[in-house]
Amino acid sequence: SQTIHQWPATLVQPVGSPLSLECTVEGTSNPNLYWYRQAAGRGLQLLFYSVGIGQISSEVPQNLSASRPQDRQFILSSKKLLLSDSGFYLCAWSGGEGGRSGNTIYFGEGSWLTVV
Amino acid sequence: AQTVTQSQPEMSVQEAETVTLSCTYDTSESDYYLFWYKQPPSRQMILVIRQEAYKQQNATENRFSVNFQKAAKSFSLKISDSQLGDAAMYFCAYKGYGNKLVFGAGTILRVKS
Numbered sequence: 001s002q003t004i005h006q007w008p009a010t011l012v013q014p015v016g017s018p019l020s021l022e023c024t025v026e027g028t029s030n031p032n033l034y035w036y037r038q039a040a041g042r043g044l045q046l047l048f049y050s051v052g053i054g055q056i057s058s059e060v061p062q063n064l065s066a067s068r069p070q071d072r073q074f075i076l077s078s079k080k081l082l083l084s085d086s087g088f089y090l091c092a093w094s095g096g097e098g099g100r101s102g103n104t105i106y107f108g109e110g111s112w113l114t115v116v
Numbered sequence: 117a118q119t120v121t122q123s124q125p126e127m128s129v130q131e132a133e134t135v136t137l138s139c140t141y142d143t144s145e146s147d148y149y150l151f152w153y154k155q156p157p158s159r160q161m162i163l164v165i166r167q168e169a170y171k172q173q174n175a176t177e178n179r180f181s182v183n184f185q186k187a188a189k190s191f192s193l194k195i196s197d198s199q200l201g202d203a204a205m206y207f208c209a210y211k212g213y214g215n216k217l218v219f220g221a222g223t224i225l226r227v228k229s
Contacts, residue, residue, distance in 0.1 A: 032215055038159075044207070044219045051215065059216070088159055094215075103149045105209075105217050107161035 002027035006091040006108035013115055019064075019078040021111050023091030026072065033074040034092040034105065035066055044090065050074060086115045118143045120210050122220035129198045130228050136183075137193045137223050139208030148212040150184065150191045155205040155222070164206070167191065195225075203227040 006023040013019060025031050035047040046059045048066035056066050063082050067075045074091060091108040119142045129135035141150070152164040167175045167184050174182050179196045195202055208220040 034215075034217075043221045044161075044217075046216055049215050057215075090161060092161075092217075103211055104151070104163065104166055105211065106163065107153075110159045110161075112159075 002093075002106070004091060004093055004106060004108040006089075006111055008111060009109065010112045011114070013081050013113065015083060015115055016080045019076070019081050019085070019113070021076040021089055021091075021113075023074045023076075023108055024072055025074075025093045028072070028093070028095060030071060031093040031095060033068060034094075035074065035076045036090045036092060036107075037087045038090065038110075039087040048076070081113075081115045083115050086113055088112055118145070118148075118210050118212060118218050120208050120218050120220040122208055122223050124223045125221075126224045126226065128226045128228060129195070129202075131198055131200060133198055134194060134196045135198055135225065137195075137206050137208075137225065139191045139193070139220055141189050141191065141208075141210050141218075143189070143210065143212060145212040148210060150182075151209040151211070151217070152180070152182070152191075152193045153207045153209060153219075154202075155207065156201075157204075161207070165193065198227050200227050200229060 003026045034049045036044045038044050050056050050068045064078050089111045092105045094105045121140045148169045150167045154162045154164045165175050165177045165180050174184050181194045183192045205222045205224050207222045210218045
């Protein structure tokens with residue numbers, strides 16, 4: 001069965017410091033990968049998605065970047081964090097093989113980021 | 117662009133009773149998927165139920181069922197025999213031809229014992 005893991009679960013970082021959140025998926029190949037952010041306990045905002053190695057689409061201009069160095073690895077980064085980057089970050093995946101089964105998105109456990 | 121609207125910020129239900137959460141969406145696409153996700157205090161997003169727009173039959177998963185009205189673009193979630201563990205934030209979501217999952221603002225469900 002497929003599983004998704006992301007880490008760290010909790011992170012407290014000073015303003016101006018770098019960020020790296022990692023996400024890996026197991027049990028599938030060529031997944032679509034996503035990074036979402038949830039601020040203020042409400043709706044989710046799509047930040048980045050990737051349909052393959054090195055292929056990143058950005059949904060909103062921001063202080064963050066994403067990379068996909070391996071098929072099942074997705075990394076969210078920042079060179080210099082801002083206070084407004086605080087929030088709950090969720091990695092997610094969907095089947096990349098296409099067809100109707102590839103349309104359900106499954107989420108990781110999430111990472112709490114507090115920028116102080 | 118597709119939008120998803122959840123008009124109920126909060127709902128309450130007595131344990132063992134039934135509650136319905138509302139969701140409407142707007143799209144010009146003909147083939148799409150609709151989802152309900154549950155987010156408990158742990159914050160992990162858990163898939164509750166999924167509906168494929170081309171299927172007329174409403175999806176069911178144990179105590180969870182949907183009322184999918186394609187013409188009205190309505191997709192409500194019914195929870196039967198509510199349990200304390202059902203207390204959570206519930207999100208309605210839409211996925212069309214693209215890779216994006218569009219979420220509603222969420223509904224907080226409180227279950228009273």
